[in-house]
């Protein structure tokens with residue numbers, strides 16, 4: 001349903017998408033995960049036939065992004081990172097605008113409105129100005145607009161960014177409903193809990209696809225020992241760990257530090273080093289990797305600081 005072949009996009013000398021290959025089957029929900037600047041938006045725009053690639057090709061819903069761009073656009077629902085809702089129009093007027101754009105008949109319109117109001121629960125707000133809706137409701141309206149023409153593939157660029165957790169869950173409920181109807185979904189996100197909910201996850205780093213697979217398969221990539229440690233002095237502990245041979249990755253999650261070790265027997269050495277520096281270990285345990293751990297493990301620069 002979506003196939004990407006040796007896709008390259010350069011902006012001058014900057015490589016935004018680096019010879020990328022990827023395949024998504026019909027009815028699958030695939031997540032695109034990567035930090036800001038990874039190339040997510042660039043990739044989504046290329047797949048939506050809005051931005052031409054430098055080289056390589058891709059097919060979406062059976063159509064080539066270059067040769068069949070217009071037909072392709074009829075088959076996809078693309079929700080850009082900043083979706084252009086008309087804030088000074090009402091909810092209903094926004095839907096009407098998109099219905100006209102897609103040239104829906106009266107009958108199609110009636111059916112579709114019923115359907116989108118059913119999942120979005122926006123009917124009571126139909127005469128509200130779109131600009132006055134909450135962030136979560138705006139995103140539901142935007143999704144409704146791109147579903148009006150019954151697309152086969154949804155390309156969603158960080159649709160839940162900055163949306164509160166409850167609304168994010170609501171948005172995902174709608175996505176799962178759409179998936180059940182057979183729609184193929186490719187969604188970029190920076191939230192790892194959302195990536196966990198996808199059947200397949202693509203990790204993008206500096207334009208390169210560094211891993212692609214089911215969350216379970218991705219977690220099996222970890223071939224080192226992963227530990228979680230909390231100490232009385234987190235910062236001091238981190239600088240000690242950074243100097244230890246055999247630690248290949250360190251990431252800080254609030255008060256906790258995750259690190260990977262090539263060999264388990266090095267752990268005794270680490271305990272001693274921390275003790276010698278006057279750092280007290282409050283808790284130290286081996287843990288199963290989360291998708292976030294895997295991403296950091298696969299990235300080139302493996303030292304990262306995270307809040308939370």
Ligand SMILES: Nc1ncnc2c1ncn2[C@@H]1O[C@H](COP(=O)(O)OP(=O)(O)O)[C@@H](O)[C@H]1O
Pocket residue numbers: 011014015016034035036037038039040041042043
């Ligand atoms: N129109 C553009 N001109 C030049 N550089 C761009 C342009 N759009 C994006 N970039 C650069 O390409 C890289 C990827 O950007 P983007 O696709 O927006 O990533 P993401 O959506 O993952 O944050 C970044 O380094 C960004 O600065």
Ligand SMILES: [Mg+2]
Pocket residue numbers: 040041042081158
């Ligand atoms: Mg982006």
